[in-house]
Amino acid sequence: MSRDRSASQSSDNLTLADFFSATDARRDRWSRLQACAEAYAAGRGDRAKLASEIGALFAEMEPLENYWAYPGTGLMRALRELAEGRDAPGFASAVHRIKTAIFSSAYRRDPAAWNLEEESGDMSFADRLPPGMAPDVAQRPYFELLTVAPESARTNQPQRELRKLRRPEDPFTYETVPTFTFEDALVATIVNTNIQAVVIYDGFQFKSRHALPALGDLLRRHGEIEDDGMPRNYGLRLASGIKKIRPELDVYLVSERGVEEAATSELSRLVRRVFYEVEELMEIHLSILAGVMERYETPYFDNLKKYAARPVGTFHALPVARGKSIFKSHWIRDMGHFYGANLFLAESSATSGGLDSLLDPVGNIKEAQEKAARAFGAHHVFFGTNGTSTSNKIVVQALCRPGDIVLIDRNCHKSHHYGLVLAGSQPLYLEAFPMVQYSMYGAVPLRTIKQALLTLKAEGKLDKARLVDLTNCTFDGHMYNCRRVMEECLAIKPDLIFLWDEAWFGFARFSAFHRRRTGMGAAQAIEEMLASASYRDAYEEWKSKMKGKVGDDLDPNDPALLDTRLMPDPDRTRLRVYQTNSTHKSMSALRQGSMIFVRDQDFVHVEEQFHEAFYTHTSTSPNLQIIASLDLARRQMELEGYELVLSSIDLALDLRKQVNNHPLISKYFHITTPGEMVPREFRESGVEDYGRPNASWDRVLEAWENDEFALDPTRLTIVTGRAGYDGTQFKGLLASKYDVQINKTSRNSILVQTNINNSRSDVAHLLKVLADVSRDVEQRLAEGGAAAQEAFKARVKALMEDVPDLPNFSRFHEVYRDNAKSGTSEGHMRAAFFSAYREEQCEHMKLNHPDVDVRIQKGPPLVSANFVIPYPPGFPIMVPGQVIEADTIEFMRKLDVKEIHGYNASLGLKLLKPEAISQRATSKKGPAPEL
Known part of the structure; x- marks a missing residue:
């Protein structure tokens, strides 16, 4: 065999997508x-x-393998x-042998994997098996250390000395990935998910010696190349680039000069420790282990x-604690066998014994929440064990006061609406852009939000605007440009508070994209921007262009x-951001494991009421097990979240490509593109779809940086209407016949999500299901003849074309508004909500009763009681x-779903009686009482 292609030639095959899904791309090449x-x-x-292909593949892989410790330069040289x-x-x-070790991760635990001459002790996949199916062997977690040093250290690497310091008593084991340039260090950071720590030495070069065409674009997209192609400051600038990505x-920074200056510079906050050259080699080794241990x-x-x-000994009110009531039982012992003893041994109703109290944490829960704050980029984190429905109500009740105006997406989760009822605040409902063909809404345009704020300002009510409450990303994958939304809103009202419901989006922290x-x-980006001198100069220039008409x-x-x-005033802006996260969802x-993230400059002013709402x-x-799982979820995401999230994105991209390009499946099923959803x-x-040939990844990432909305690739709306199935039908078919579970449906679609739990086998299974269903449809149409084909065509038309319009929020009845002539639509929803608690003030009316249409046309108006x-x-x-x-009645009449919360078909619509409305109008004096 001969290698007939050089590394520079073969690297022409590399694309940015290879870096986006480096682990699977690497495995595919080895296969x-x-x-x-x-x-x-x-x-x-x-x-x-075959020899030519082997040579091309090997030449392509050889430079890439420099970015992983295994197989390393030694084994690649032997190959x-x-x-x-x-x-x-x-x-x-x-x-x-090498391919098997990479796939099974045997190199993490088997020293023989590092030597082709030795017999392997363990090349199995045992570490992936569930408990009870794999040997119970104590195994120290393995990670890789990225070192960046000058080229002169290639033959006499100080990194090699670190290996010699490893001891049997160390809690972890690691191997080094040596790099010698700025560019190679960043690429290794991006593609090697095993890296947990970085040691940067003085004197390294900038340009990579590997000819990777996509490398320059990759680094520019991460903002790490200056106009002249060189970084401003090698060591600290590299540290900044690495921390921006991961x-x-x-x-760790190791320098032979100016360590005092490096340790006190602005960028030093990104560095865990600064060392003077190699005089502290053991300290570097111990620091690396301590950092990972933290x-x-x-x-x-x-x-x-x-x-x-x-x-x-338990004498508190929790019989299952310690499990005695289970394992002594003659009748429920199978409960113990199913769940295992540890579940019950780890239960208590007491907060003593080191378990701490969730309501008043001072020990390990407090420490766990502080670790979560660091991991998720918040100032404070609060654990929730009642789901994000409760977390949303906590935040809304803590921040909003009776009479406050809250700008809120009408399509937010119902917990936000109930939170406003509890707080007594007035919702000013904002309409998202509609996607009528799929019977779903998107997200709220920034223009709509700004218009609401400016109208409030024009009417002298801006001081009552307290909170902007939005869902990010939406169930269907619409991601806001959060930075731009907050910047422009703060330019209008500098103390506005933001609540981002990111229930399904917690994983996003661990993706650089x-x-x-x-x-x-x-x-975080806005905080850094407002504190910079360059932004202050830009603001003054913009203020001059606006002729002083700002703020x-x-x-x-x-x-x-x-x-x-619009640009916020750096001297007046108070950045107050809250984010809720359903940790259990991603x-x-x-x-029900949830977290509340707080990044609020004025949290001290609301901290007491926040805790009060938390207690409520x-x-x-x-x-206790939910609290523990939140602690563990944080650990996993900090140590391997980057890898897991990249994998879930890659699976989604692959599924999207396979479905939309399959000759049979694409006849009946289609995954909507960003161009169709936004x-x-x-x-x-102008990006219409992800991946080549639709758009290069640098264009996609630029779109994510600047577009008002972008589509999360892990949310895949599969249109089922062309196969003759509505969403509910197809969801039932998947569950009953194919053992496939999904969450959400629409009139003619289902939503498929990839997450850190999914594998390529899952994707293959779903593709097979779609192919099987497509073949069934083909067979039915072929066997049924013209009649079946006409019926099918009519069914598809009904699902895909004859869709009901989506109703917008109409208005609150004037008796629930301070000013019926106002240009904004806020109202006192709490008063109406509790009116429904008086049975004599309510009535029911069947949806198809003729009086419904008469009253809509002639009055008195129909006013919803719930x-x-x-x-x-x-x-x-x-x-x-x-x-x-x-439009709302028409939508209700066309609905073919069985689950409608707040509506009982046997009773009809629950309405507030006209006389109850009249009575309130008569007694109303000023704003409706809300307490």
């Missing part, structure tokens, strides 16, 4: 290399062609020697394990402001106090 090597050794196929020595069987065997990594430790879970191992679209990520002097009646990029936490909604008997007016970039929320689509189409109009 292809193994298949070709074994075929060549066995004499199968065209040997010249090259086998290939050039024409030892085909030896080459095939070595490739198979903020969880520990970075992320590995789970204060609450660790204490819970210790508690479970103690011989505790998604992070910019999160509330916490945007808040309080903005003209709210100037229509040009809606199309003007991370490895138990059901949090159980005094929280589930109207063109909100996509300045929330009405159809599932799907899952947003309230009626709220207490809302005047019901014709």
Whole structure:
């Protein structure tokens, strides 16, 4: 065999997508290399062609393998020697062995994997098996250390000395990934998910010696190349770039000059420690282990394990604690066998013994929450054990006061609406852009939010505007440009508070691509921006262009402001951002595990009422296992979240590509593209779809940076209507016949999500299901003849074309408004909500009763007494106090879903009686009482 292509030639095949899904791309190459090597050794196929492919693959892979510790330069050199020595069987065997070690992660635990001459002790997949199916062998976690040093250290690396310091008593084991340039260090950070720490030495070069065409674009997209192609400051600038991509990594700086200056510079906050040259080699080694241990430790879970191992006598009100009531039972012992002893040993209703109290944490829960704050980029984190429905109500009740105006997406989760009822605040409902063809809403345009704020200002009510409450990303994957939304809103009202409901988006923190679209990520970026001298100069220049009409002097009646990029005043802006997260929905936490993230400069002023709201909604008997799982979810995401999230994104991209390009499946099913889910007016970039040939990844990332809305690739709306299935039908079919579970449906679609739990096998299974269903449809149409085909065509038309219009929020009845002539729509929903508690003030009317249409046309108006929320689509189409109009009734009549919260078909619509409305109008004096 001979390698007939140089590394520079072969690298032309590399694309930015390879870096986006580096782990799977790398595995695919090793699989292809193994298949070709074994075929060549066995004499199968065209040997010249196989030799050429082997040479091309090997040349392509060799520079990339520099970014991983295994197999490393030594084993790659041995492979090259086998290939050039024409030892085909030896080459095939070595490739198979290395490939197996990479796939099974055997190199993490088996020293023999690092030597092709040794017999392997363990090349199995045992570490992936569930408990009880794998050998119970104590195994130290493995990670890789990235070192960046000058080229002169290539033959005499100080990094090698670190290996010699490893001891059997160390809690972890690691191997080094040596790099010698700025560019290679960043690429390794991006593609090597095993890296947990970085040691940066003085004197390294900038340009990579590897000819990777995509490398420059990759680094420019991460903002790490200056106009002249060089960084401003090598060591600290590299640290900044690494932390921007993977903020969880520990970075250490080793310098032979100016360590005092480096340790006190502005960027030094990004570095865990600064060392003087190599005089502290053991300290560097111990610091590396301590840094990883800090992320590995789970204060609450660790204490819970210790508690479970103690011989505790329980005299509190929790019979299942210690499990005696279970394992002594003659009738429910199978409960113990199913769940295992540890579940019960780790239960208690007491907060003593080191378990701490969720309501007043001072020990390990407090420490666990502080670790979560660091991991998720917040100032404070609060654990929730009652789901994010409760977390939302806590935040709304803590921040909002009776009479406050809250700008809120009408399609927010119902917990926000109920939170406003509890707080007595007035919702000013904002309408998201509609996607009528799929019977779903998107997200609220920034122009709509600005218009509401400017109208409030024009009417002298801006001081009552307290909170902007939005869902990010939406169930269907619409990601806000959180930074731009907050910047422009703060330019109008500098003390506005923001609540981002990111229930399904917690994973986004651990993706360098998604992070910019999160509330916490945007808040950090704005904080840094406002504190910079360059922004202050830019603001003064913009203020001059606006002729001083900024802040309080903005003209709210100037229509040009809606199309003007507004800038917040760095001297007046108070950044107050809250984010709720259903940890259990995108991370490895138990059901109902939730977190509240706080990044609020004025939290001290609301801290007391925040705790009061937390006490109001949090159980005094929280589930200890949920708390522990939140602690563990944080650990996992800090140590391997980057890898897991990249994998889930890659799976989604693959599924999207396979479905939309399959000759049979695409006849009946289609995964909607960003161009179909986000109207063109909100996509300045013009990106229509992800991946080649639609758009290069640098264009996609630019779109995520600048477009008003972007589509999360892990949310896949599969249109089922062309196969003759409505969403509910198809969801039932998937569950009953194919054992596939999904969450959400619409009239003609289902939502499929990939997450850190999914594998390529899952994708293959779903593709097979879609192919099988497509074949069934084809067969039915072929066997049924013209009649069946006509019926099918009519069914598809009904699902895809004859869709009901989506109703907007109409208005609150004037008796629930301070000023019926106001240009904004806020109202006192709490008063209407509790009016429904008086049976004599309510009536019911069947949906198809003729009086419904008469009253809509002639009055008296129909006023909803409660929330009405159809599932799907899952947003309230009626709220207490809302005047019901014709479009809402028409939508209700066309709905073919069975689950409608707040509506009993046997009774009909629940309405407030006209006389009750009249009575309130008569007695009303000023604003409706809300307390």
